[in-house]
Each structure stands twice: as C-alpha cells, then as structure tokens.
Amino acid sequence: MKLNVKNETSRLRAVVLGSAVNNGPTPTVEEAYDPKSLEHILAGTYPVESDMINEMEAFHAVFKKYNVTVYRPEMIENYNQIFSRDIGFVIDDVFIKANILPDRNRELDAIQYIIDQIDPNKVVRPPDTVHIEGGDVMLWNDYVFIGTYKGSDYKDYITARTNMEGVEFIRNLFPHKIVKEFDLVKSKLEARDNALHLDCCFQPVGINKGIIYKSGFREESDYMYLVNLFGKENLFHITREEMYRMNSNVFSIAPDVVVSERNFTRLNTWLREQGFTVEELPYAEIAKQEGLLRCSTLPLIRD
Template identity: 85%
Template sequence: MLQLNVKNETSRLRAVILGTAINNGPTPKIEEAYDPKSLEHIKAGTYPVEADMVKEMEAFNQVFQKYDVQVYRPEIIENYNQIFSRDIGFVIDDIFIKANILPDRERELEAIQYVIDQIDPNKVVRPPDNVHIEGGDVMPWNDYIFIGTYKGSDYKDYITARTNMDGVNFIKELFPNKIVKEFDLVKSKIEPRDNALHLDCCFQPVGTNKGIIYKSGFREEADYMFLVNLFGKENLFHIEREEMYHMNSNVFSIAPDVVVSEKNFTRLNTWLREQGFTVEEIPYAEIAKQEGLLRCSTLPLIRD
C-alpha cells in the first residue's frame, strides 16, 4: 500500500506521478485549445512537437532519479495529451482527491488507476459533479490550504476558470482542521499574459518561508496582501507580466532546499541561488507553450 503524505509544497519528495508526452497526438485544432497560450502557438505554427516534449520530460525524470524519488508514469493512451498530471488529482495529508476535470480528460484518470489501486480505498475521494477543482489551484501549506478560484458570475463562460467556489467549500468540509484560503484569479480566454489558469501560475511557495508571486494575477489586492503578510514581502520574489507568461512561478520543489526550474528563468534562478537553494535547471520551454510547466506535470504522493 502507498502511505500518502503531502502536507506542503516543499518537504522532501519520495514518490510522485510524472506525466508523459509519449504518443501525445497531433497538434490540436484551433477550436480544441483549452487555454489561450496553446491557442497562440497553434495559430503561429509553433505548437510543440512530441519528440521535444518527450526529451524535456525525460530531463525532469532524470532529476527525480538523481534524488532517489519513486516515479510513476501514466499508462499510455494513444494520441492523447497526458503531460499535466497535476490537473487530474492531488493529495492533501493522506487523502487522494480525484479532480472533476473537463469531461474529455476523464481517460487521464484511468491511466493512473494502477497507482490509485495501491492506495487505501477509504483515502480516495471523488467530489460530487457540481464541484470543479484542479490540482494546479490547490496548495497545501502546513496549517493552510491555498486554493485558486474564479468568482465572476460568468464562470461558466470561461474554459480557463477551472475551480469554482463549490470546490473551495468541498475542501473546507473535507479538512475542517485546516485554514482554507481562496484566491480570486484573473482569467482571460484570449490573452495568455493576463490569464492565471491556476493558482500556481501566479504564486508558489519555495523553501520553508519564501515564495514566487505575480501581483497582477489576483483580482483582489487583499488576496495578494494576505500572502505578503503571511510570508513577508522580503521573502517573496515578484515576477513580471512576461515572466508570468513564461510560467516562472511554476517550478517544482524536491526538498526545502532543492528547486527544479526552467533553464531560461535567469532572474528567478539567480534569486533562488542567492537564497541558498540548489537549482536543478532543465529545458522545459516547449511544454510551457501549453500553459503548463514543472508543477503542472507532477502529482506528488509522498513527502517526508
């Protein structure tokens, strides 16, 4: 049996599901795009090709091997995008929560069923249909659970609005002993530079008391200020609009002092090293074209 344990974003990682880019399928048609960034690259003819994405994910896998992390990969579905395992489920404490994702992505859950079968069935939860929640919006942080949402009345019109208030309330009921704090995110169907697809597109903790943040990703300044007050302004690395677009906040922590980052994130990686982090740089710029990066590709199962 897998003894799940995830209490925060940065404790030493022991087991993870890493997505796969193998048999990724053809470039989507314009009307099939799930997000504005993919749409931009489909239109420009710069959408990533499978061979490049497989290489990038293998580089990520090699870092996990280096740190002796147990890595599970989804079973391959033919002609299908299975890169972003964070969307389909997440672990808080010792509970695996299956996400209610866009209906045509249901098969991605089936592809990791062999992992779910190794978990105590009493610890696997599927929310009711009205609950929308995706792993990219959910961040356990010790006593807190941070959740990205969208409170606009036009929620249903936004394919980029992935977690609703029903999702927030579901987590509150499931974890009554935690402080659940939701953040209202800026969404755009057409401009990827103004679209926080998930909370991890505009905020992510690193280490034990630091974080990466994009102020303009929050619809309410009070939500941004909550994080500034909690972490301390001097502990937050503020990214700019173009850095948010390239997904600088979507790095991934293997340990409190080890961060996997994209090799082009020069300003961020310099700051991380100045703060004493070991930065494992890998190429991930092709996968980033689909508005997802390192955190999006992972589903942590066990952290110390």
C-alpha cells in the same frame, strides 16, 4: 501505499510524472483549452512530441538523481497526458480525484493502477457540481490555498477550472485546515492576463519564501494576504512576461532543492542567492501549453 503531502517543499519520495509519449496531433483551434496553446496553434509553433518527450525525460533524470520513486501514467494513444497535476492531488493522506474538463477524464483511468495501491477509504471523488483541479490547490502545512474564479460568468470561461463549490468541498473535508481561496484573473484570449491556476501566479519555495505575480489576483486583498503571511522580503515578484513564461511554476524536491526552467535567469539567480540548489531543465516547449514543471507532477509522498 501510504500517502503523505502536507506542503509544497518537504523532501519528495514518490510522484506521478506525466508523459508526452503518443501525445497526438497538434490540436485544432477549437480544441485549445487555454489562450497560450491557442497562440502557438495559430502561429504554427505548437510543440512537437519529440521535444516534449526530451524535456520530460530530463525532469525524470533529476528525480532519479534524488532517489524519488516515479510513477508514469499508462499510455493512451494520441492523447495529451503531460499535466498530471490537474487530474488529482493529495492533501495529508487523502487522494482527491479532480473533476476536470470532461474531455480529459481518460487521464484519470491511466493512473488507476496507482490509485488501486491506496486505501480505498483514503480516495475521494467530489460530486459533479464541484470543479477543482490540482494546479489550483497548494498546501502550506496548516493552510490550503485554492485558486478560483468568482465572476458571475464562470461558466463562460474554459480557463476557470475551480469553482467556489470546490473551495467549500475542501473546507468541509479538512475542517482542521485554514482554507483560503484566491480570486484569479482569467482571460480566454490573452495568455499574459490569464492565471490558469493558482500555481501560475504564486508558489511557495523553501521554508518561508515564495514566487508571486501581483496582477494574477483580481483582489489586492488576496495578494496582500500572502504578503502578510510570508513577508514581502521573502517573496520574489515576477513580471507579466515572466508569469507568461511560467516562472512561478517551478517544483520543489526538498526545502533546499528547486527544479526550474533554464531560461528563468532572474529567478534562478535569486533562488541561488537564497541558498537553494537549482536544478535547471529545458522545459520551454511544454510551457507553450500554459503549464510547466509543477503542472507535470502529482506528488504522492513527502517526508
């Protein structure tokens, strides 16, 4: 398999879509990876497996509609395998295995059959000191945008998933790219103030547009970098509540086709006004785990 991913929006040809089958029991409070899951565990509203399977199958159906080749992870019993974005990502023609939370290493084993189809010289595993997850890595042609957390208390935050060593690793691996890191706001307790990954507060759509949440960035200069690059008129600014609902975590199948959650009324209206075809899905149950459409995908080939 010859990989090719240079941005977030070119026509998609092959993707890994996660799976909610045999997802396991509701996690305990101690097992929660993020404040939004914790909130729903405590409230008794954590999503049930059948609802999540239905949501993911609706996503799968959209991929079939657009003739995208879809790979699924091999099933691991009683194990959450929904968020395939976290476990690896492609830049140009290179597959990078993510150094994820140790509890989740088995998720990589479940897609090994796909990795085995790639030229071994094009598969990279960073050293252990490098923390990086796919939700923090966003391609924009010559640019690689990377979410990180620069606080001295990085190690105290389970919600801090990509460190500066991760940024430097990508910078060294792709010296011809402009690698720009963004210092993200993190919270262990309040999901409305936690940008778990970069795609929780920013994502490009189309050729020159994007969705952005200003308060997801610790430094205003990082937010202004994107405003200057894209143009303020090309950015759809979401509210704190819309960020919490994961409005920036949509997924592009093509420059003019965006898959979005059906409840994102304001965003979906704006997308259509900009000329996009919007494929609306139910995904509100999966969103309770602080992940949405982009988080569930690992693109392998785009035109």
